Structure formats: structure tokens, C-alpha cells
Amino acid sequence: MKIIKSASLDTIDAISIDVESTFTKGLPTFTIVGMISTSISESKERVKSALLINGFKFPPLKIIVNLSPSEISKKGTHFDLAIALQIAFYDNKKINFDDFFFFGELALDGNIKDTTLIFPMVLSLVKKGEIKKVVVCEESAKKLVNIPNLQIYKVKELNEAIEFIKSEKKENFLYEKKEIKHKILEINSEKYFYETNYPEDFSDVIGQEMAKYAAMICAAGNHNLIMEGSPGCGKSMISKRLQYIMPPMSLEEILEKAKLQALDFKEVDFSPIRAFRSPHHSATKSSIFGGGSSNAKMGEIALSNNGLLFFDELPHFSKTVLEALREPLEDNKILISRVNNKILYETKFTFISAMNPCPCGNLLSSVKECRCNELEIQRYKNRLSEPFLDRIDLYLVMNDSFNDSKNKVTSKELHENVIKAFIKQKQRGQKELNGKLSDEEIKKYCILDNESLNILEKARINYQLSFRSINKVLKVARTIADLNANEIITKNDLLQSLNFRRR
Incomplete structure (x- = not known):
């Protein structure tokens, strides 16, 4: 037969x-x-x-x-x-x-x-x-x-x-093989691909220099980021431009992205632009995490693997969705169990989110008056639990200043800095970027000088930092050090990292 x-x-x-x-x-x-x-x-x-x-x-x-x-x-x-x-x-x-x-x-x-x-x-x-x-x-x-x-x-x-x-x-x-036609970086005999086209440019964002700097750190190390600010201050604009300055992708990552596109019944492309998923806050838990009565199906977090997952209006997402995010944010994987099968998805996405400071959105505004009372503001803030916020690397409070600075930063400039930091991480032999380092890898790569060690100890006591929070500070500091071309984490790198922790 x-x-x-x-x-x-x-x-x-x-x-x-x-x-x-x-x-x-x-x-x-x-x-x-x-x-x-x-x-x-x-x-x-x-x-x-x-x-x-x-x-x-x-x-x-x-x-x-x-x-x-x-x-x-x-x-x-x-x-x-x-x-x-x-x-x-x-x-x-x-x-x-x-x-x-x-x-x-x-x-x-x-x-x-x-x-x-x-x-x-x-x-x-x-x-x-x-x-x-x-x-x-x-x-x-x-x-x-x-x-x-x-x-x-x-x-x-x-x-x-x-x-x-x-x-x-x-x-x-026999079908003739063809090379992927993109810009190529070769590091330690590995090829990485990237694009230099920026359909949406950071030069469109007026002011917000600190937010742009935070976005560059986020991209350079694949760090999770929350931006808090008044409506219209540029949170969503920055988030949508992030995917074009993300680090280069390996061939394996490009193929994995194409595979997820095919499984999502989308047109397959082999561009080294990372996936960007942005579910609405009314989306169900199953649509975000995956589900199905008999067969497990992929949700948004699986489809955003190696890419970005953007939650706009973060506190308006249901409590069950936000709390369920804790596992994939920390472990970079999630297990979906159903009667007929169990499936483990990788979730190495970069989590980006935007939120208002209060229900009306005007708490931080310099021109509008906030209409919320203290109880309403507290309820709004309490939608985000401490264990959830502890998994966020960068927490940025944005002002609503729109000073048209002549020193405009472009996506090209930010991307060049991200690529330099990416090269340093790969030359050190890191398989994962700084934001996804394990505890053992943190000890190996996140080395501080003596002065920085003393500052970190004082910060741990004064801010009551948990073990996870300290690791987050070290990972962000390692990325800032890479952007500053420092071999070890200096005092300035660590202080900047601490500045991005939520108080």
C-alpha cells in the first residue's frame, strides 16, 4: 500500500x-x-x-x-x-x-x-x-x-x-530560494533584519521629550510601559509609532509572525515590522487570552507574540482581564486548558498602555478643571492592582504641555539608538533583550558599580521595593546603560531607571 x-x-x-x-x-x-x-x-x-x-x-x-x-x-x-x-x-x-x-x-x-x-x-x-x-x-x-x-x-x-x-x-x-530583501545586521554569525521606513513618525509628536525617551527605552529593551496623562497629550500617538522603532527581528521571529498572521487569516508578510495588536476595552477575556468550548483558539496576547500589545483606556478593561494578564507578563507564556486539549502559547510581547489620571481626564490638565471627587479618583485608580502594576517596567506621567520645540526628534534617530542598544545586548551573548531577562541573567548582565549598589539599597528601603520591582529597576537601568554606551550600570543610569518607577 x-x-x-x-x-x-x-x-x-x-x-x-x-x-x-x-x-x-x-x-x-x-x-x-x-x-x-x-x-x-x-x-x-x-x-x-x-x-x-x-x-x-x-x-x-x-x-x-x-x-x-x-x-x-x-x-x-x-x-x-x-x-x-x-x-x-x-x-x-x-x-x-x-x-x-x-x-x-x-x-x-x-x-x-x-x-x-x-x-x-x-x-x-x-x-x-x-x-x-x-x-x-x-x-x-x-x-x-x-x-x-x-x-x-x-x-x-x-x-x-x-x-x-x-x-x-x-x-x-525545484523552486528557487530567495533572500529576504531588508536591511541586515550580522551579530555573532546571526542575521537580524530591520526596516527604515516610518509611515508614522515621532516628529509628529509635539513636545513630550520625556515620553519619547521612555518610548526609546521601551523599544530598546522590550520593556512594559504605562503612560498616564490628560486626553490628547500624545499617549496613543506615541504607542502607534513604537512598532516602527522596535529592535531588528531574527528570521525565526519573522517566520513566527507570518505563521500567526496565517492562523489569524490575515495576509502573510515577511517584513521585520513587529506585530501591533490593540483590542478594545470591551473585548472579552476569551478574545484576549484565547478560548473556545472544545478547541483552544488563540487570543490577542498569543497573536502579539514578539510584537506589541496596546491597551488604550487601561482602567476600563475588566478586572478579570487585567488580573489574568499578570501571568503572561511575568512568565512570557500562558496555558489554555479545555476539555479536549491543552495548549501552551508563548507571550513575549511588549505591553504598552495608556490611561487618564481620573474618570474625567482633567486631573493633570493645566487648562481644564477636574470634575471628579477624591472617591471617584480613588476608585478609578484602584482598578489597577499593585501586583499588576509591579509587572510594569516604565510608568510615565505626561503633562499637557505642547511647546513646539525646534529640537524635534525623529523616528529615524530613535531607531538608530535602539539598534545600537540592540547590538550591545546581542554582543554580550543575550538570547533575550533586557526586558525579558531571567533572574539568573539579571545577575550576569545587570552589574552595578559600588555607588549604584548603595543607591539601590536606599531606594529599596525608602520606596519599599519588592524583589520583582528591584529586578525591573535593574533591567531598565541595563537598557539605559546600553543607550548611554556604558559597560556597567552607573549611578546616572540607575537614577533614571528609578525615576520611571511608579511612586
Whole structure:
């Protein structure tokens, strides 16, 4: 019995599937089994049409196609090509499909189409080391070409796929690999990619020099940031411009971003611009963290992995959402458990949020009078718990001054500083940027001089800093030191870091 390799997606990971078939005497029927979805069941009609239109006689036999292992639920139209090839070669015992994987949806005339699930499946299989050769259509090949250690063979239609199987010169169908066309940094033999286009520029933000500096620190070290200020002072403007000055991305991060785009049914791009997710404060807990009655589905925090997650009007998010954020902010992962499965998502996002100082928003305004009483302000502030705020690296109170300074800072200037700090972190051998360092890595990389050690001890006593707060101070100080080109954390670096702690 001949076996053709394909795959199915189980939440975010792919599972290799064997497409096998039997042709026996009996009443002519065509059945597909193996815990299949409706999209696979409908494959029978597409396969029949594609074979008959292209001159194949459908065998007058009892045909059973099995997708193995049968206990795994399968979905997707990409099985069409593998099923059609099983039938096309049913009477040819000499044909060997080797270790090729076949993916593609069949049009009724036999043309092969791309599907949204092909890219995340192939990427997952490559990471597991289960796939080296894949046969797909040209549209799929354009997406897969950036995946390393993968040979891609391109076929346009069913007849060409059959010709490929028969051919002894399979290299004629090989799709040419192409380099990602972006600016490249090479550090310790690793390549990192970045863009220098700034559709939204920091030069548009009038004044707010301290906020821009905080945004640069946030980007340089992937630090969590809260901005508090009156309406219209520039909080949202700064947040939306942050994604364009974020650090360069590795090829693995770019591919992971593309995978999440495909799973979110978005157009896949391979740009080194980090993802920016901005859910509304009325969003449900399931939409933010992932959920589903039987199968776990990704939420906003999983889709923002290696990117930015922006919460505007932070205190208006539900208490359950804010408290549930504590785990992914601290551990950079979250486990979603359901009756049928459990899935662990990575959540290495940079958390950005904006909030007003009071319900009416005018508490810090120099021109408008606040209409809130002390009780209303206290209730508003109490929506953010101390354990939640303890996980924030940078807390910035913004004024509503709009002095049009001639010394305008641009996104290009900020990005250049971020890249310099990024290079220093990678040259030290850091796998993660400063904001995501573990406790052991903090001891290794966040080294203070004697004067800074004394200042930190005084700050711990005076401000009653927790162990987590001290680590946050050290990580921010390490980033400031990198921006200032200091090998160890100096007094000035530490004082600036302490200045960004919430009082």
C-alpha cells in the first residue's frame, strides 16, 4: 500500500498525516475516513471533477482513503492533492512517493490552489525536523521560500503533479530560494533584519521629550510601559509609532509572525515590522487570552507574540482581564486548558498602555478643571492592582504641555539608538533583550558599580521595593546603560531607571 505524506494543524502545531488508500471489488463508492471535517469530506467532489476533466477514468471500484492516525481530528482543503494522487496512481505499483509532503486544494479543473493553513503547517513540521521536501503550487511556494532547510517543488496543476511523480529529474520542478530583501545586521554569525521606513513618525509628536525617551527605552529593551496623562497629550500617538522603532527581528521571529498572521487569516508578510495588536476595552477575556468550548483558539496576547500589545483606556478593561494578564507578563507564556486539549502559547510581547489620571481626564490638565471627587479618583485608580502594576517596567506621567520645540526628534534617530542598544545586548551573548531577562541573567548582565549598589539599597528601603520591582529597576537601568554606551550600570543610569518607577 502506497502512502503519501501530508499534515493537519492541531491548534498551532502540525501533525504529520499519512494518506493511504485501498481499491477493492464491490459497488463503486468513494469514501474518506479518519475523523475528518466537512471540508475534507467535500474533497471527494473536487477530486472527482479534477481527475475526470484531465482525462483520467475514475476506477469502478470501492475506494477507501484513510487519513492516519485516525484518532486525530483533521480539517482543511489541502488534502485534495494527496488524495487525487492516490487515485491517479492506484494501479501503478512501481511509483514511490519517497519523503515528499504534498499540500494543495484542487480547483474543479485540476489547478492547484494555496490555503491559509499550508504555511503554518510546513513551518511547524520544519521546526520539528519532520519535513525536508514539499510539493505545492506557486502561490504557496512564494510563502514557503523563506523557511530554511526546506526544498520546495512547484507544480501548477494536477497533470503537472503527476508528471512530477513520474519524472526522474525532479530538480526541474525545484523552486528557487530567495533572500529576504531588508536591511541586515550580522551579530555573532546571526542575521537580524530591520526596516527604515516610518509611515508614522515621532516628529509628529509635539513636545513630550520625556515620553519619547521612555518610548526609546521601551523599544530598546522590550520593556512594559504605562503612560498616564490628560486626553490628547500624545499617549496613543506615541504607542502607534513604537512598532516602527522596535529592535531588528531574527528570521525565526519573522517566520513566527507570518505563521500567526496565517492562523489569524490575515495576509502573510515577511517584513521585520513587529506585530501591533490593540483590542478594545470591551473585548472579552476569551478574545484576549484565547478560548473556545472544545478547541483552544488563540487570543490577542498569543497573536502579539514578539510584537506589541496596546491597551488604550487601561482602567476600563475588566478586572478579570487585567488580573489574568499578570501571568503572561511575568512568565512570557500562558496555558489554555479545555476539555479536549491543552495548549501552551508563548507571550513575549511588549505591553504598552495608556490611561487618564481620573474618570474625567482633567486631573493633570493645566487648562481644564477636574470634575471628579477624591472617591471617584480613588476608585478609578484602584482598578489597577499593585501586583499588576509591579509587572510594569516604565510608568510615565505626561503633562499637557505642547511647546513646539525646534529640537524635534525623529523616528529615524530613535531607531538608530535602539539598534545600537540592540547590538550591545546581542554582543554580550543575550538570547533575550533586557526586558525579558531571567533572574539568573539579571545577575550576569545587570552589574552595578559600588555607588549604584548603595543607591539601590536606599531606594529599596525608602520606596519599599519588592524583589520583582528591584529586578525591573535593574533591567531598565541595563537598557539605559546600553543607550548611554556604558559597560556597567552607573549611578546616572540607575537614577533614571528609578525615576520611571511608579511612586
